[in-house]
Amino acid sequence: MVFCSAVAQQKTFFMEGKAQGTTYQIQYLAEHEIVFKSSIDSVMHTIDQSMSLYQPHSLISMFNRQYHYELLIDTHMQNVLREAFRVHEKSKGLFDITVKPLVDLWGFGSEGIDDYPKQSAIDTVLSYVGMNKIWLQGDVLHKQDSRIAIDLNGIAQGYTVDVVAQLLDKSGIESYLVEVGGEIRTKGTKVDGNxxxxxxxxxxxxxxxxxxxxxxxxxxxxxxxxxxxxxxxxxxxxxxxxxxxxxxxxxxxxxxxxxxxxxxxxxxxxxxxxxxxxxxxxxxxxxxxxxxxxxxxxxxxxxxxxxxxxxxxxxxx
Incomplete structure:
Protein backbone atom coordinates (compact mmCIF):
# COMPACT_ATOMS: atom_id res chain seq x y z
CA MET A 1 0.00 0.00 0.00
CA VAL A 2 2.92 2.32 0.68
CA PHE A 3 4.23 1.61 -2.83
CA CYS A 4 0.84 2.25 -4.43
CA SER A 5 0.49 5.49 -2.51
CA ALA A 6 3.88 6.69 -3.74
CA VAL A 7 2.97 5.95 -7.35
CA ALA A 8 -0.35 7.74 -6.97
CA GLN A 9 1.44 10.87 -5.75
CA GLN A 10 3.61 11.13 -8.87
CA LYS A 11 2.98 14.26 -10.89
CA THR A 12 4.07 15.30 -14.36
CA PHE A 13 6.46 18.24 -14.54
CA PHE A 14 7.04 20.14 -17.79
CA MET A 15 9.88 22.33 -19.02
CA GLU A 16 10.48 24.04 -22.33
CA GLY A 17 12.90 26.52 -23.79
CA LYS A 18 15.13 27.51 -26.67
CA ALA A 19 18.65 26.25 -27.29
CA GLN A 20 20.97 25.14 -30.09
CA GLY A 21 18.99 27.12 -32.65
CA THR A 22 15.82 25.18 -31.88
CA THR A 23 13.40 24.42 -29.04
CA TYR A 24 13.26 21.74 -26.37
CA GLN A 25 10.51 20.17 -24.29
CA ILE A 26 10.92 17.89 -21.29
CA GLN A 27 8.38 16.11 -19.13
CA TYR A 28 9.08 13.82 -16.21
CA LEU A 29 7.27 12.11 -13.35
CA ALA A 30 8.19 12.76 -9.72
CA GLU A 31 6.58 13.43 -6.37
CA HIS A 32 8.05 16.93 -6.41
CA GLU A 33 10.12 19.05 -8.79
CA ILE A 34 13.65 17.65 -8.91
CA VAL A 35 15.27 18.99 -12.08
CA PHE A 36 14.99 22.68 -12.93
CA LYS A 37 15.16 24.60 -16.19
CA SER A 38 18.40 26.26 -15.13
CA SER A 39 20.12 22.86 -15.03
CA ILE A 40 18.85 21.98 -18.51
CA ASP A 41 19.94 25.33 -19.92
CA SER A 42 23.38 24.83 -18.38
CA VAL A 43 23.74 21.46 -20.14
CA MET A 44 22.66 22.99 -23.45
CA HIS A 45 25.13 25.87 -23.06
CA THR A 46 28.02 23.53 -22.27
CA ILE A 47 27.36 21.42 -25.36
CA ASP A 48 27.01 24.56 -27.50
CA GLN A 49 30.44 25.69 -26.35
CA SER A 50 31.75 22.34 -27.53
CA MET A 51 30.02 21.59 -30.85
CA SER A 52 27.98 24.56 -32.09
CA LEU A 53 29.04 25.91 -35.48
CA TYR A 54 27.22 29.14 -34.61
CA GLN A 55 29.42 29.85 -31.59
CA PRO A 56 32.65 31.45 -32.89
CA HIS A 57 34.64 30.33 -29.86
CA SER A 58 33.27 26.80 -29.60
CA LEU A 59 35.73 23.92 -29.83
CA ILE A 60 34.42 22.85 -33.23
CA SER A 61 34.70 26.39 -34.60
CA MET A 62 38.30 26.59 -33.42
CA PHE A 63 39.14 23.21 -34.95
CA ASN A 64 37.62 24.29 -38.26
CA ARG A 65 39.86 27.36 -38.53
CA GLN A 66 42.59 26.87 -41.07
CA TYR A 67 45.50 27.51 -38.72
CA HIS A 68 44.56 24.51 -36.53
CA TYR A 69 45.91 21.03 -37.25
CA GLU A 70 45.07 19.68 -33.81
CA LEU A 71 42.96 20.69 -30.84
CA LEU A 72 42.38 19.54 -27.28
CA ILE A 73 38.66 18.71 -27.06
CA ASP A 74 36.26 18.02 -24.21
CA THR A 75 34.50 14.78 -23.24
CA HIS A 76 31.29 15.72 -25.03
CA MET A 77 33.01 16.13 -28.38
CA GLN A 78 35.04 12.97 -27.82
CA ASN A 79 31.88 10.95 -27.19
CA VAL A 80 30.24 12.25 -30.36
CA LEU A 81 33.35 11.71 -32.49
CA ARG A 82 33.75 8.11 -31.37
CA GLU A 83 30.16 7.36 -32.34
CA ALA A 84 30.65 9.23 -35.64
CA PHE A 85 33.59 6.98 -36.50
CA ARG A 86 31.53 3.88 -35.65
CA VAL A 87 28.60 4.96 -37.84
CA HIS A 88 31.02 5.95 -40.61
CA GLU A 89 32.37 2.40 -40.61
CA LYS A 90 28.95 0.72 -40.40
CA SER A 91 27.63 2.89 -43.25
CA LYS A 92 30.69 2.20 -45.44
CA GLY A 93 31.59 5.87 -45.48
CA LEU A 94 28.18 7.40 -46.19
CA PHE A 95 28.08 9.11 -42.78
CA ASP A 96 30.93 11.60 -42.93
CA ILE A 97 31.32 14.62 -40.68
CA THR A 98 34.00 16.19 -42.93
CA VAL A 99 31.49 17.15 -45.67
CA LYS A 100 31.02 20.64 -44.22
CA PRO A 101 33.08 22.30 -47.01
CA LEU A 102 30.83 20.56 -49.57
CA VAL A 103 27.68 21.69 -47.75
CA ASP A 104 29.01 25.25 -47.85
CA LEU A 105 30.10 24.95 -51.48
CA TRP A 106 26.59 23.96 -52.54
CA GLY A 107 24.99 26.80 -50.58
CA PHE A 108 23.43 24.78 -47.77
CA GLY A 109 25.62 26.37 -45.09
CA SER A 110 25.13 29.63 -43.27
CA GLU A 111 25.85 31.60 -46.45
CA GLY A 112 24.05 31.01 -49.72
CA ILE A 113 25.52 30.99 -53.24
CA ASP A 114 24.63 32.65 -56.54
CA ASP A 115 25.77 29.82 -58.83
CA TYR A 116 26.30 26.11 -58.36
CA PRO A 117 29.94 25.01 -58.14
CA LYS A 118 32.02 23.91 -61.12
CA GLN A 119 33.58 20.46 -61.21
CA SER A 120 37.03 21.91 -60.60
CA ALA A 121 35.85 23.48 -57.32
CA ILE A 122 34.17 20.24 -56.25
CA ASP A 123 37.35 18.26 -57.00
CA THR A 124 39.41 20.69 -54.94
CA VAL A 125 37.13 20.37 -51.94
CA LEU A 126 37.00 16.57 -52.29
CA SER A 127 40.77 16.49 -51.82
CA TYR A 128 40.30 17.39 -48.17
CA VAL A 129 37.02 15.57 -47.45
CA GLY A 130 37.08 12.16 -45.76
CA MET A 131 37.09 10.86 -42.20
CA ASN A 132 40.34 9.03 -42.89
CA LYS A 133 41.89 12.51 -42.83
CA ILE A 134 41.01 13.17 -39.17
CA TRP A 135 41.79 11.11 -36.09
CA LEU A 136 41.29 11.21 -32.35
CA GLN A 137 44.35 10.53 -30.23
CA GLY A 138 43.44 10.57 -26.55
CA ASP A 139 41.66 13.88 -26.06
CA VAL A 140 43.30 15.58 -29.04
CA LEU A 141 41.61 15.76 -32.45
CA HIS A 142 43.96 15.92 -35.45
CA LYS A 143 43.53 16.71 -39.15
CA GLN A 144 45.82 16.16 -42.12
CA ASP A 145 44.90 19.31 -44.02
CA SER A 146 44.27 22.71 -42.47
CA ARG A 147 41.27 23.22 -44.78
CA ILE A 148 39.38 20.28 -43.25
CA ALA A 149 36.22 21.34 -41.42
CA ILE A 150 33.73 19.13 -39.60
CA ASP A 151 30.00 19.42 -38.97
CA LEU A 152 28.47 17.48 -36.08
CA ASN A 153 24.92 18.77 -36.54
CA GLY A 154 23.84 15.36 -37.85
CA ILE A 155 24.60 13.69 -34.53
CA ALA A 156 25.21 16.27 -31.78
CA GLN A 157 21.56 17.16 -31.19
CA GLY A 158 20.74 13.53 -30.52
CA TYR A 159 23.69 13.44 -28.14
CA THR A 160 22.28 16.47 -26.34
CA VAL A 161 19.04 14.55 -25.77
CA ASP A 162 21.04 11.67 -24.29
CA VAL A 163 22.97 13.98 -21.96
CA VAL A 164 19.74 15.54 -20.67
CA ALA A 165 18.34 12.02 -20.20
CA GLN A 166 21.43 11.09 -18.19
CA LEU A 167 20.88 14.14 -15.98
CA LEU A 168 17.34 12.96 -15.28
CA ASP A 169 18.61 9.42 -14.62
CA LYS A 170 21.14 10.69 -12.09
CA SER A 171 18.35 12.60 -10.35
CA GLY A 172 16.50 9.33 -9.80
CA ILE A 173 13.72 10.03 -12.30
CA GLU A 174 12.21 6.81 -13.65
CA SER A 175 9.85 8.25 -16.27
CA TYR A 176 10.48 11.02 -18.79
CA LEU A 177 10.31 12.24 -22.37
CA VAL A 178 13.08 14.52 -23.66
CA GLU A 179 12.71 16.30 -27.01
CA VAL A 180 15.23 18.66 -28.61
CA GLY A 181 14.49 19.88 -32.12
CA GLY A 182 12.40 16.81 -32.87
CA GLU A 183 14.94 14.31 -31.51
CA ILE A 184 13.24 12.29 -28.75
CA ARG A 185 14.16 9.86 -25.98
CA THR A 186 11.82 8.21 -23.50
CA LYS A 187 12.08 6.23 -20.29
CA GLY A 188 9.39 4.39 -18.36
CA THR A 189 5.68 5.09 -18.75
CA LYS A 190 3.36 8.05 -18.28
CA VAL A 191 1.42 8.67 -15.08
CA ASP A 192 -1.48 6.60 -16.46
CA GLY A 193 0.83 3.63 -17.01
CA ASN A 194 0.81 3.87 -20.81
Missing part, protein backbone atom coordinates in the same frame (compact mmCIF):
# COMPACT_ATOMS: atom_id res chain seq x y z
CA UNK A 195 3.88 4.23 -22.98
CA UNK A 196 4.84 7.64 -24.31
CA UNK A 197 3.35 8.31 -27.74
CA UNK A 198 5.24 10.01 -30.56
CA UNK A 199 3.66 11.07 -33.85
CA UNK A 200 5.92 10.70 -36.86
CA UNK A 201 6.70 13.87 -38.77
CA UNK A 202 5.70 13.35 -42.37
CA UNK A 203 6.14 15.37 -45.57
CA UNK A 204 3.28 17.10 -47.34
CA UNK A 205 1.42 14.63 -49.52
CA UNK A 206 2.05 11.54 -47.40
CA UNK A 207 -0.76 12.01 -44.90
CA UNK A 208 -2.81 9.10 -46.25
CA UNK A 209 -1.33 6.83 -43.61
CA UNK A 210 -0.61 8.23 -40.14
CA UNK A 211 1.44 6.53 -37.46
CA UNK A 212 1.83 7.08 -33.75
CA UNK A 213 4.67 5.24 -32.05
CA UNK A 214 4.45 3.86 -28.51
CA UNK A 215 7.90 3.94 -26.94
CA UNK A 216 9.50 3.02 -23.64
CA UNK A 217 13.24 3.32 -22.95
CA UNK A 218 13.97 4.18 -26.59
CA UNK A 219 14.84 7.11 -28.84
CA UNK A 220 13.36 8.19 -32.16
CA UNK A 221 14.41 10.76 -34.77
CA UNK A 222 13.27 11.71 -38.27
CA UNK A 223 15.29 13.17 -41.13
CA UNK A 224 13.67 14.48 -44.30
CA UNK A 225 14.85 15.97 -47.57
CA UNK A 226 11.82 18.26 -47.73
CA UNK A 227 13.37 20.74 -45.27
CA UNK A 228 16.34 22.05 -47.29
CA UNK A 229 15.67 21.78 -51.00
CA UNK A 230 17.11 23.54 -54.05
CA UNK A 231 17.03 22.81 -57.77
CA UNK A 232 20.06 21.83 -59.86
CA UNK A 233 19.83 21.06 -63.60
CA UNK A 234 16.08 20.58 -63.34
CA UNK A 235 16.31 18.22 -60.38
CA UNK A 236 15.76 18.74 -56.68
CA UNK A 237 18.95 18.61 -54.61
CA UNK A 238 19.23 18.38 -50.85
CA UNK A 239 21.68 19.15 -48.07
CA UNK A 240 22.72 15.48 -47.69
CA UNK A 241 26.08 15.21 -49.46
CA UNK A 242 27.75 12.23 -51.11
CA UNK A 243 31.31 12.31 -49.67
CA UNK A 244 32.60 10.29 -52.64
CA UNK A 245 31.26 12.36 -55.54
CA UNK A 246 30.97 15.78 -53.91
CA UNK A 247 27.39 16.18 -55.16
CA UNK A 248 24.14 16.29 -53.19
CA UNK A 249 22.56 12.88 -52.85
CA UNK A 250 19.71 12.21 -55.21
CA UNK A 251 17.46 9.27 -54.51
CA UNK A 252 13.76 8.72 -53.95
CA UNK A 253 13.77 8.57 -50.13
CA UNK A 254 11.74 11.44 -48.69
CA UNK A 255 12.14 10.78 -44.97
CA UNK A 256 13.65 8.26 -42.58
CA UNK A 257 12.41 7.64 -39.05
CA UNK A 258 14.78 5.70 -36.80
CA UNK A 259 14.13 3.94 -33.49
CA UNK A 260 17.30 3.23 -31.52
CA UNK A 261 18.53 2.70 -27.95
CA UNK A 262 20.02 6.23 -27.86
CA UNK A 263 19.09 9.49 -29.55
CA UNK A 264 22.68 9.92 -30.76
CA UNK A 265 22.48 6.63 -32.67
CA UNK A 266 19.07 7.47 -34.11
CA UNK A 267 20.23 10.97 -35.11
CA UNK A 268 23.32 9.66 -36.90
CA UNK A 269 21.60 6.79 -38.68
CA UNK A 270 18.70 8.84 -40.00
CA UNK A 271 21.29 10.58 -42.22
CA UNK A 272 22.60 7.22 -43.42
CA UNK A 273 19.17 5.90 -44.40
CA UNK A 274 18.44 9.11 -46.29
CA UNK A 275 21.46 8.31 -48.47
CA UNK A 276 20.40 4.77 -49.38
CA UNK A 277 17.70 3.36 -51.61
CA UNK A 278 14.73 1.87 -49.71
CA UNK A 279 15.95 -1.66 -50.47
CA UNK A 280 19.49 -0.89 -49.32
CA UNK A 281 18.21 0.90 -46.22
CA UNK A 282 16.01 -1.96 -45.03
CA UNK A 283 18.84 -4.44 -45.69
CA UNK A 284 21.22 -2.35 -43.58
CA UNK A 285 18.70 -1.97 -40.76
CA UNK A 286 18.41 -5.75 -40.46
CA UNK A 287 22.17 -5.92 -39.72
CA UNK A 288 22.13 -3.27 -36.96
CA UNK A 289 21.06 -4.56 -33.52
CA UNK A 290 18.47 -2.32 -31.87
CA UNK A 291 17.97 -0.12 -34.94
CA UNK A 292 14.56 -0.02 -36.63
CA UNK A 293 13.63 2.15 -39.61
CA UNK A 294 10.54 3.49 -41.36
CA UNK A 295 11.06 5.05 -44.79
CA UNK A 296 8.79 7.17 -46.95
CA UNK A 297 9.89 7.23 -50.60
CA UNK A 298 8.56 8.49 -53.88
CA UNK A 299 7.84 6.16 -56.77
CA UNK A 300 5.82 6.80 -59.88
CA UNK A 301 4.57 10.13 -58.56
CA UNK A 302 3.18 8.57 -55.37
CA UNK A 303 4.50 8.15 -51.83
CA UNK A 304 5.23 4.63 -50.62
CA UNK A 305 6.49 3.15 -47.36
CA UNK A 306 9.03 0.58 -46.24
CA UNK A 307 9.75 -0.85 -42.77
CA UNK A 308 12.36 -2.93 -41.05
CA UNK A 309 10.93 -6.10 -39.51
CA UNK A 310 11.03 -4.79 -35.95
CA UNK A 311 9.39 -1.42 -36.58
CA UNK A 312 5.72 -2.41 -36.78
CA UNK A 313 5.38 -3.56 -33.11
CA UNK A 314 6.01 0.04 -32.01
CA UNK A 315 3.13 1.42 -34.09
CA UNK A 316 -0.02 2.12 -32.06
CA UNK A 317 -2.85 -0.16 -33.26
Missing amino acids: NYEVAIERPVGAESSTFVLQLADLAVTTSGNYRKVAEYEGKKVHHHMNPSTGYPLQNNVVSATIIAPTAMQADAYDNVFMALSPTEGIALAETLPGIEVYLIYEQGGAYKEAFSDGFIPYVKP
Whole structure:
Protein backbone atom coordinates (compact mmCIF):
# COMPACT_ATOMS: atom_id res chain seq x y z
CA MET A 1 0.00 0.00 0.00
CA VAL A 2 2.92 2.32 0.68
CA PHE A 3 4.23 1.61 -2.83
CA CYS A 4 0.84 2.25 -4.43
CA SER A 5 0.49 5.49 -2.51
CA ALA A 6 3.88 6.69 -3.74
CA VAL A 7 2.97 5.95 -7.35
CA ALA A 8 -0.35 7.74 -6.97
CA GLN A 9 1.44 10.87 -5.75
CA GLN A 10 3.61 11.13 -8.87
CA LYS A 11 2.98 14.26 -10.89
CA THR A 12 4.07 15.30 -14.36
CA PHE A 13 6.46 18.24 -14.54
CA PHE A 14 7.04 20.14 -17.79
CA MET A 15 9.88 22.33 -19.02
CA GLU A 16 10.48 24.04 -22.33
CA GLY A 17 12.90 26.52 -23.79
CA LYS A 18 15.13 27.51 -26.67
CA ALA A 19 18.65 26.25 -27.29
CA GLN A 20 20.97 25.14 -30.09
CA GLY A 21 18.99 27.12 -32.65
CA THR A 22 15.82 25.18 -31.88
CA THR A 23 13.40 24.42 -29.04
CA TYR A 24 13.26 21.74 -26.37
CA GLN A 25 10.51 20.17 -24.29
CA ILE A 26 10.92 17.89 -21.29
CA GLN A 27 8.38 16.11 -19.13
CA TYR A 28 9.08 13.82 -16.21
CA LEU A 29 7.27 12.11 -13.35
CA ALA A 30 8.19 12.76 -9.72
CA GLU A 31 6.58 13.43 -6.37
CA HIS A 32 8.05 16.93 -6.41
CA GLU A 33 10.12 19.05 -8.79
CA ILE A 34 13.65 17.65 -8.91
CA VAL A 35 15.27 18.99 -12.08
CA PHE A 36 14.99 22.68 -12.93
CA LYS A 37 15.16 24.60 -16.19
CA SER A 38 18.40 26.26 -15.13
CA SER A 39 20.12 22.86 -15.03
CA ILE A 40 18.85 21.98 -18.51
CA ASP A 41 19.94 25.33 -19.92
CA SER A 42 23.38 24.83 -18.38
CA VAL A 43 23.74 21.46 -20.14
CA MET A 44 22.66 22.99 -23.45
CA HIS A 45 25.13 25.87 -23.06
CA THR A 46 28.02 23.53 -22.27
CA ILE A 47 27.36 21.42 -25.36
CA ASP A 48 27.01 24.56 -27.50
CA GLN A 49 30.44 25.69 -26.35
CA SER A 50 31.75 22.34 -27.53
CA MET A 51 30.02 21.59 -30.85
CA SER A 52 27.98 24.56 -32.09
CA LEU A 53 29.04 25.91 -35.48
CA TYR A 54 27.22 29.14 -34.61
CA GLN A 55 29.42 29.85 -31.59
CA PRO A 56 32.65 31.45 -32.89
CA HIS A 57 34.64 30.33 -29.86
CA SER A 58 33.27 26.80 -29.60
CA LEU A 59 35.73 23.92 -29.83
CA ILE A 60 34.42 22.85 -33.23
CA SER A 61 34.70 26.39 -34.60
CA MET A 62 38.30 26.59 -33.42
CA PHE A 63 39.14 23.21 -34.95
CA ASN A 64 37.62 24.29 -38.26
CA ARG A 65 39.86 27.36 -38.53
CA GLN A 66 42.59 26.87 -41.07
CA TYR A 67 45.50 27.51 -38.72
CA HIS A 68 44.56 24.51 -36.53
CA TYR A 69 45.91 21.03 -37.25
CA GLU A 70 45.07 19.68 -33.81
CA LEU A 71 42.96 20.69 -30.84
CA LEU A 72 42.38 19.54 -27.28
CA ILE A 73 38.66 18.71 -27.06
CA ASP A 74 36.26 18.02 -24.21
CA THR A 75 34.50 14.78 -23.24
CA HIS A 76 31.29 15.72 -25.03
CA MET A 77 33.01 16.13 -28.38
CA GLN A 78 35.04 12.97 -27.82
CA ASN A 79 31.88 10.95 -27.19
CA VAL A 80 30.24 12.25 -30.36
CA LEU A 81 33.35 11.71 -32.49
CA ARG A 82 33.75 8.11 -31.37
CA GLU A 83 30.16 7.36 -32.34
CA ALA A 84 30.65 9.23 -35.64
CA PHE A 85 33.59 6.98 -36.50
CA ARG A 86 31.53 3.88 -35.65
CA VAL A 87 28.60 4.96 -37.84
CA HIS A 88 31.02 5.95 -40.61
CA GLU A 89 32.37 2.40 -40.61
CA LYS A 90 28.95 0.72 -40.40
CA SER A 91 27.63 2.89 -43.25
CA LYS A 92 30.69 2.20 -45.44
CA GLY A 93 31.59 5.87 -45.48
CA LEU A 94 28.18 7.40 -46.19
CA PHE A 95 28.08 9.11 -42.78
CA ASP A 96 30.93 11.60 -42.93
CA ILE A 97 31.32 14.62 -40.68
CA THR A 98 34.00 16.19 -42.93
CA VAL A 99 31.49 17.15 -45.67
CA LYS A 100 31.02 20.64 -44.22
CA PRO A 101 33.08 22.30 -47.01
CA LEU A 102 30.83 20.56 -49.57
CA VAL A 103 27.68 21.69 -47.75
CA ASP A 104 29.01 25.25 -47.85
CA LEU A 105 30.10 24.95 -51.48
CA TRP A 106 26.59 23.96 -52.54
CA GLY A 107 24.99 26.80 -50.58
CA PHE A 108 23.43 24.78 -47.77
CA GLY A 109 25.62 26.37 -45.09
CA SER A 110 25.13 29.63 -43.27
CA GLU A 111 25.85 31.60 -46.45
CA GLY A 112 24.05 31.01 -49.72
CA ILE A 113 25.52 30.99 -53.24
CA ASP A 114 24.63 32.65 -56.54
CA ASP A 115 25.77 29.82 -58.83
CA TYR A 116 26.30 26.11 -58.36
CA PRO A 117 29.94 25.01 -58.14
CA LYS A 118 32.02 23.91 -61.12
CA GLN A 119 33.58 20.46 -61.21
CA SER A 120 37.03 21.91 -60.60
CA ALA A 121 35.85 23.48 -57.32
CA ILE A 122 34.17 20.24 -56.25
CA ASP A 123 37.35 18.26 -57.00
CA THR A 124 39.41 20.69 -54.94
CA VAL A 125 37.13 20.37 -51.94
CA LEU A 126 37.00 16.57 -52.29
CA SER A 127 40.77 16.49 -51.82
CA TYR A 128 40.30 17.39 -48.17
CA VAL A 129 37.02 15.57 -47.45
CA GLY A 130 37.08 12.16 -45.76
CA MET A 131 37.09 10.86 -42.20
CA ASN A 132 40.34 9.03 -42.89
CA LYS A 133 41.89 12.51 -42.83
CA ILE A 134 41.01 13.17 -39.17
CA TRP A 135 41.79 11.11 -36.09
CA LEU A 136 41.29 11.21 -32.35
CA GLN A 137 44.35 10.53 -30.23
CA GLY A 138 43.44 10.57 -26.55
CA ASP A 139 41.66 13.88 -26.06
CA VAL A 140 43.30 15.58 -29.04
CA LEU A 141 41.61 15.76 -32.45
CA HIS A 142 43.96 15.92 -35.45
CA LYS A 143 43.53 16.71 -39.15
CA GLN A 144 45.82 16.16 -42.12
CA ASP A 145 44.90 19.31 -44.02
CA SER A 146 44.27 22.71 -42.47
CA ARG A 147 41.27 23.22 -44.78
CA ILE A 148 39.38 20.28 -43.25
CA ALA A 149 36.22 21.34 -41.42
CA ILE A 150 33.73 19.13 -39.60
CA ASP A 151 30.00 19.42 -38.97
CA LEU A 152 28.47 17.48 -36.08
CA ASN A 153 24.92 18.77 -36.54
CA GLY A 154 23.84 15.36 -37.85
CA ILE A 155 24.60 13.69 -34.53
CA ALA A 156 25.21 16.27 -31.78
CA GLN A 157 21.56 17.16 -31.19
CA GLY A 158 20.74 13.53 -30.52
CA TYR A 159 23.69 13.44 -28.14
CA THR A 160 22.28 16.47 -26.34
CA VAL A 161 19.04 14.55 -25.77
CA ASP A 162 21.04 11.67 -24.29
CA VAL A 163 22.97 13.98 -21.96
CA VAL A 164 19.74 15.54 -20.67
CA ALA A 165 18.34 12.02 -20.20
CA GLN A 166 21.43 11.09 -18.19
CA LEU A 167 20.88 14.14 -15.98
CA LEU A 168 17.34 12.96 -15.28
CA ASP A 169 18.61 9.42 -14.62
CA LYS A 170 21.14 10.69 -12.09
CA SER A 171 18.35 12.60 -10.35
CA GLY A 172 16.50 9.33 -9.80
CA ILE A 173 13.72 10.03 -12.30
CA GLU A 174 12.21 6.81 -13.65
CA SER A 175 9.85 8.25 -16.27
CA TYR A 176 10.48 11.02 -18.79
CA LEU A 177 10.31 12.24 -22.37
CA VAL A 178 13.08 14.52 -23.66
CA GLU A 179 12.71 16.30 -27.01
CA VAL A 180 15.23 18.66 -28.61
CA GLY A 181 14.49 19.88 -32.12
CA GLY A 182 12.40 16.81 -32.87
CA GLU A 183 14.94 14.31 -31.51
CA ILE A 184 13.24 12.29 -28.75
CA ARG A 185 14.16 9.86 -25.98
CA THR A 186 11.82 8.21 -23.50
CA LYS A 187 12.08 6.23 -20.29
CA GLY A 188 9.39 4.39 -18.36
CA THR A 189 5.68 5.09 -18.75
CA LYS A 190 3.36 8.05 -18.28
CA VAL A 191 1.42 8.67 -15.08
CA ASP A 192 -1.48 6.60 -16.46
CA GLY A 193 0.83 3.63 -17.01
CA ASN A 194 0.81 3.87 -20.81
CA ASN A 195 3.88 4.23 -22.98
CA TYR A 196 4.84 7.64 -24.31
CA GLU A 197 3.35 8.31 -27.74
CA VAL A 198 5.24 10.01 -30.56
CA ALA A 199 3.66 11.07 -33.85
CA ILE A 200 5.92 10.70 -36.86
CA GLU A 201 6.70 13.87 -38.77
CA ARG A 202 5.70 13.35 -42.37
CA PRO A 203 6.14 15.37 -45.57
CA VAL A 204 3.28 17.10 -47.34
CA GLY A 205 1.42 14.63 -49.52
CA ALA A 206 2.05 11.54 -47.40
CA GLU A 207 -0.76 12.01 -44.90
CA SER A 208 -2.81 9.10 -46.25
CA SER A 209 -1.33 6.83 -43.61
CA THR A 210 -0.61 8.23 -40.14
CA PHE A 211 1.44 6.53 -37.46
CA VAL A 212 1.83 7.08 -33.75
CA LEU A 213 4.67 5.24 -32.05
CA GLN A 214 4.45 3.86 -28.51
CA LEU A 215 7.90 3.94 -26.94
CA ALA A 216 9.50 3.02 -23.64
CA ASP A 217 13.24 3.32 -22.95
CA LEU A 218 13.97 4.18 -26.59
CA ALA A 219 14.84 7.11 -28.84
CA VAL A 220 13.36 8.19 -32.16
CA THR A 221 14.41 10.76 -34.77
CA THR A 222 13.27 11.71 -38.27
CA SER A 223 15.29 13.17 -41.13
CA GLY A 224 13.67 14.48 -44.30
CA ASN A 225 14.85 15.97 -47.57
CA TYR A 226 11.82 18.26 -47.73
CA ARG A 227 13.37 20.74 -45.27
CA LYS A 228 16.34 22.05 -47.29
CA VAL A 229 15.67 21.78 -51.00
CA ALA A 230 17.11 23.54 -54.05
CA GLU A 231 17.03 22.81 -57.77
CA TYR A 232 20.06 21.83 -59.86
CA GLU A 233 19.83 21.06 -63.60
CA GLY A 234 16.08 20.58 -63.34
CA LYS A 235 16.31 18.22 -60.38
CA LYS A 236 15.76 18.74 -56.68
CA VAL A 237 18.95 18.61 -54.61
CA HIS A 238 19.23 18.38 -50.85
CA HIS A 239 21.68 19.15 -48.07
CA HIS A 240 22.72 15.48 -47.69
CA MET A 241 26.08 15.21 -49.46
CA ASN A 242 27.75 12.23 -51.11
CA PRO A 243 31.31 12.31 -49.67
CA SER A 244 32.60 10.29 -52.64
CA THR A 245 31.26 12.36 -55.54
CA GLY A 246 30.97 15.78 -53.91
CA TYR A 247 27.39 16.18 -55.16
CA PRO A 248 24.14 16.29 -53.19
CA LEU A 249 22.56 12.88 -52.85
CA GLN A 250 19.71 12.21 -55.21
CA ASN A 251 17.46 9.27 -54.51
CA ASN A 252 13.76 8.72 -53.95
CA VAL A 253 13.77 8.57 -50.13
CA VAL A 254 11.74 11.44 -48.69
CA SER A 255 12.14 10.78 -44.97
CA ALA A 256 13.65 8.26 -42.58
CA THR A 257 12.41 7.64 -39.05
CA ILE A 258 14.78 5.70 -36.80
CA ILE A 259 14.13 3.94 -33.49
CA ALA A 260 17.30 3.23 -31.52
CA PRO A 261 18.53 2.70 -27.95
CA THR A 262 20.02 6.23 -27.86
CA ALA A 263 19.09 9.49 -29.55
CA MET A 264 22.68 9.92 -30.76
CA GLN A 265 22.48 6.63 -32.67
CA ALA A 266 19.07 7.47 -34.11
CA ASP A 267 20.23 10.97 -35.11
CA ALA A 268 23.32 9.66 -36.90
CA TYR A 269 21.60 6.79 -38.68
CA ASP A 270 18.70 8.84 -40.00
CA ASN A 271 21.29 10.58 -42.22
CA VAL A 272 22.60 7.22 -43.42
CA PHE A 273 19.17 5.90 -44.40
CA MET A 274 18.44 9.11 -46.29
CA ALA A 275 21.46 8.31 -48.47
CA LEU A 276 20.40 4.77 -49.38
CA SER A 277 17.70 3.36 -51.61
CA PRO A 278 14.73 1.87 -49.71
CA THR A 279 15.95 -1.66 -50.47
CA GLU A 280 19.49 -0.89 -49.32
CA GLY A 281 18.21 0.90 -46.22
CA ILE A 282 16.01 -1.96 -45.03
CA ALA A 283 18.84 -4.44 -45.69
CA LEU A 284 21.22 -2.35 -43.58
CA ALA A 285 18.70 -1.97 -40.76
CA GLU A 286 18.41 -5.75 -40.46
CA THR A 287 22.17 -5.92 -39.72
CA LEU A 288 22.13 -3.27 -36.96
CA PRO A 289 21.06 -4.56 -33.52
CA GLY A 290 18.47 -2.32 -31.87
CA ILE A 291 17.97 -0.12 -34.94
CA GLU A 292 14.56 -0.02 -36.63
CA VAL A 293 13.63 2.15 -39.61
CA TYR A 294 10.54 3.49 -41.36
CA LEU A 295 11.06 5.05 -44.79
CA ILE A 296 8.79 7.17 -46.95
CA TYR A 297 9.89 7.23 -50.60
CA GLU A 298 8.56 8.49 -53.88
CA GLN A 299 7.84 6.16 -56.77
CA GLY A 300 5.82 6.80 -59.88
CA GLY A 301 4.57 10.13 -58.56
CA ALA A 302 3.18 8.57 -55.37
CA TYR A 303 4.50 8.15 -51.83
CA LYS A 304 5.23 4.63 -50.62
CA GLU A 305 6.49 3.15 -47.36
CA ALA A 306 9.03 0.58 -46.24
CA PHE A 307 9.75 -0.85 -42.77
CA SER A 308 12.36 -2.93 -41.05
CA ASP A 309 10.93 -6.10 -39.51
CA GLY A 310 11.03 -4.79 -35.95
CA PHE A 311 9.39 -1.42 -36.58
CA ILE A 312 5.72 -2.41 -36.78
CA PRO A 313 5.38 -3.56 -33.11
CA TYR A 314 6.01 0.04 -32.01
CA VAL A 315 3.13 1.42 -34.09
CA LYS A 316 -0.02 2.12 -32.06
CA PRO A 317 -2.85 -0.16 -33.26
